[in-house]
Amino acid sequence: MQGDLIFKGGGDPFLTSEKIWLLAHALRRAGVDRVTGGIRLDQSAFDAQRQPEGWQDTSADTLPRVEALSVNFNRDERGHVLTDPDPSTRATLREILQEAGIVFEDRPAPAAAQPRRLLDWPSPPLRTLIQDINKWSNNFMVEMLTRTFGAGSWPRGVRRIQDFYATTFGLGAGEIHITDGSGLSKENRLSARTLAIVLRAAYHDFEAGPEWVSSLKVIGGEPWRLHIKDPNLARRIRVKTGHLDQVDTACGYIQMPDGQVRIFAILLNGPASDADVWEQVSRWAN
Numbered sequence: 001m002q003g004d005l006i007f008k009g010g011g012d013p014f015l016t017s018e019k020i021w022l023l024a025h026a027l028r029r030a031g032v033d034r035v036t037g038g039i040r041l042d043q044s045a046f047d048a049q050r051q052p053e054g055w056q057d058t059s060a061d062t063l064p065r066v067e068a069l070s071v072n073f074n075r076d077e078r079g080h081v082l083t084d085p086d087p088s089t090r091a092t093l094r095e096i097l098q099e100a101g102i103v104f105e106d107r108p109a110p111a112a113a114q115p116r117r118l119l120d121w122p123s124p125p126l127r128t129l130i131q132d133i134n135k136w137s138n139n140f141m142v143e144m145l146t147r148t149f150g151a152g153s154w155p156r157g158v159r160r161i162q163d164f165y166a167t168t169f170g171l172g173a174g175e176i177h178i179t180d181g182s183g184l185s186k187e188n189r190l191s192a193r194t195l196a197i198v199l200r201a202a203y204h205d206f207e208a209g210p211e212w213v214s215s216l217k218v219i220g221g222e223p224w225r226l227h228i229k230d231p232n233l234a235r236r237i238r239v240k241t242g243h244l245d246q247v248d249t250a251c252g253y254i255q256m257p258d259g260q261v262r263i264f265a266i267l268l269n270g271p272a273s274d275a276d277v278w279e280q281v282s283r284w285a286n
Helices: 017-029 086-099 126-135 139-149 154-169 192-203 209-215 274-285
Strands: 005-008 039-042 237-244 247-255 261-269
Touching: 017 086, 039 086, 126 139, 126 209, 139 154, 154 192, 192 209, 192 247, 192 261, 237 274, 247 274, 261 274
Parallel strands: 005 039
Antiparallel strands: 237 247, 247 261
């Protein structure tokens, strides 16, 4: 192949080394075994905004840079956030492609070279991604999806989510106001009632409801541990928890003693703890 091998990111939130290995072998099957140039990254699918509104004085510094082409969640092998992930992305791509038998000559690309598309690599469907998002509380993946929903723009992505809530549930800005996708922003506003409305609709959604419910954590019976150890709630709760400074939340589904499934949503602002949240859930469950 003449010139550089260009990787154009499209917002895949789950582009891992394993997926790149598959991509590398797909390139080999397509006939690519030698590149006269090197590797170039195209991040132009996302705009230059570095973080959403409302992330001032939050834990946003623990979230990696959200770029259109992000490999391994823009973290190093130890899980540490990469402040400048592009060099690591190029190194990871090059290493895996070389292992697949693709040779790079690193010669200057011809000045008038016309790019040619070699391969498209789709991301997994949302119903698959939701498992890793909720089980691991992966804020990075959510923000990648939010920017992708907005064609590379956080404000457009947030507006599209808000429009969905308004059109589908009749929830306007008075019921739900968000400025990001993951919930880190201190400018987000919504009530427990609003959460319950969305949870009820999600549970009964034939297309994605089963995947959504199975993505929530279970007390007992799986490796994603929760602080709560109440044996009376074991295997009866599907839950997503959330914590910010002075905010403790939990929402999901309870299987009642008579077998019926009920929705619950708790948002506590101010001094509180997990115990305060789960005390209420335990009372409802019995």
